[in-house]
Amino acid sequence: MIQLLGNTRTKEYPVFLNSGAAFQAGQLWTSQGHKGKAVIITDSNVANLFLGQVEKAFTSAGISVKAIVVDAGEEAKSLAEATRLYSELFRMQIRRRDAVCALGGGVVGDLAGFIASTYMRGIGLVQIPTTLLSQVDSSIGGKVGVNIKEAKNFVGSFYQPDMVITDPALLKTLPRGQLVEGLAEVVKYALLSGEEFFYALESGYEEFLMLNMAFVEPMVRRCIEYKLGVVSEDERDYGRRAVLNLGHSVGHGIETAGNYTAYSHGQAVALGLLAAVRISEEIFSLSGDYAARLESLLRLLGLPTRLEGIDPGAIRATMSSDKKADDVSANMVLLKEIGEPVINCDVDPALLSREIERLAQGG
Numbered sequence: 173m174i175q176l177l178g179n180t181r182t183k184e185y186p187v188f189l190n191s192g193a194a195f196q197a198g199q200l201w202t203s204q205g206h207k208g209k210a211v212i213i214t215d216s217n218v219a220n221l222f223l224g225q226v227e228k229a230f231t232s233a234g235i236s237v238k239a240i241v242v243d244a245g246e247e248a249k250s251l252a253e254a255t256r257l258y259s260e261l262f263r264m265q266i267r268r269r270d271a272v273c274a275l276g277g278g279v280v281g282d283l284a285g286f287i288a289s290t291y292m293r294g295i296g297l298v299q300i301p302t303t304l305l306s307q308v309d310s311s312i313g314g315k316v317g318v319n320i321k322e323a324k325n326f327v328g329s330f331y332q333p334d335m336v337i338t339d340p341a342l343l344k345t346l347p348r349g350q351l352v353e354g355l356a357e358v359v360k361y362a363l364l365s366g367e368e369f370f371y372a373l374e375s376g377y378e379e380f381l382m383l384n385m386a387f388v389e390p391m392v393r394r395c396i397e398y399k400l401g402v403v404s405e406d407e408r409d410y411g412r413r414a415v416l417n418l419g420h421s422v423g424h425g426i427e428t429a430g431n432y433t434a435y436s437h438g439q440a441v442a443l444g445l446l447a448a449v450r451i452s453e454e455i456f457s458l459s460g461d462y463a464a465r466l467e468s469l470l471r472l473l474g475l476p477t478r479l480e481g482i483d484p485g486a487i488r489a490t491m492s493s494d495k496k497a498d499d500v501s502a503n504m505v506l507l508k509e510i511g512e513p514v515i516n517c518d519v520d521p522a523l524l525s526r527e528i529e530r531l532a533q534g535g
């Protein structure tokens with residue numbers, strides 16, 4: 173069992189990483205000195221797959237366990253659902269020494285984490301992420317929260333878990349589309365980390381798609397270690413944590429212009445990464461032919477490399493603070509070299525527009 177360390181100003185916590193680790197959850201929890209009850213919060217899909225085994229893992233370690241199942245999907249990340257869950261926890265007599273265990277993807281992790289951070293002003297939290305995105309990204313770093321109708325992730329807090337149990341074998345039941353969503357973030361970490369990681373992904377991408385654990389586990393580990401390192405320096409997102417937004421400014425523009433339906437988050441980030449790398453080549457003369465290599469890697473992974481069905485002008489407009497397409501300027505994360513991100517880069521509006529047009533032209 174690999175044990176990594178989350179280390180922030182507010183908390184130190186272990187991240188256990190191993191195939192099969194989820195089904196040792198109770199033993200891992202008690203090994204950290206915890207004794208209280210556990211309430212597993214999960215969604216309807218994940219409940220069908222893993223809830224019984226995870227419940228058993230807690231009871232066999234002598235931990236009393238209950239479960240709450242929410243509907244699968246982003247709609248569960250709401251204040252209305254949170255309110256329902258607070259009452260459920262109260263009815264179950266959950267108190268300060270007890271813990272919430274988030275068993276699911278980023279939706280469950282964000283919602284259950286938010287509940288844990290606010291119920292009785294904070295109770296224990298175990299994250300057991302079950303999607304690739306949640307294993308490499310959302311379960312690490314302590315950002316928890318819910319959506320409001322006006323905006324996503326607008327209400328929440330920073331609340332580090334007491335323990336994360338990352339079990340890559342759980343990814344085997346994930347639909348291919350969901351796996352590919354997470355791969356967009358893995359590619360982001362590779363660009364942030366350096367040539368070695370990028371090359372490993374380029375040469376082993378098929379192993380990832382086939383979920384060969386001997387390949388997937390070390391890849392997931394690299395992503396977690398990168399994020400833990402960034403978060404330990406900048407838990408509250410005032411500075412360096414912004415590197416994690418590589419690809420996300422153009423990506424967010426694409427998601428918004430496509431009304432969150434034309435492109436999924438991962439697909440939009442893939443296109444955003446391509447734009448960021450091309451702009452990095454222009455501004456920093458980024459060496460190593462990474463735009464071409466990235467384009468081919470994204471294609472091999474099943475991620476888009478060409479923008480279709482959205483007017484590039486609409487993307488520029490959503491990225492412009494005053495909504496005038498010709499007055500767009502962007503504060504982007506770029507790469508000076510691979511593995512050397514630079515935050516707060518002001519990009520010439522004309523260059524940004526050109527690169528968004530180029531995405532639409534496909535090359």
Ligand SMILES: NC(=O)c1ccc[n+]([C@@H]2O[C@H](COP(=O)([O-])OP(=O)(O)OC[C@H]3O[C@@H](n4cnc5c(N)ncnc54)[C@H](O)[C@@H]3O)[C@@H](O)[C@H]2O)c1
Nearest residue numbers: 217218244277278279280302303305306310315342345346
């Ligand atoms: N807190 C953060 O730092 C952070 C970072 C990135 C994203 N997020 C949030 O994460 C959310 C997206 O997370 P996601 O992509 O994991 O989506 P998700 O949680 O909706 O899961 C995607 C789908 O996969 C199903 N599923 C989960 N695990 C499965 C498994 N092992 N096998 C089969 N099906 C499984 C789920 O039921 C769901 O239908 C968004 O709400 C986003 O805002 C948070």
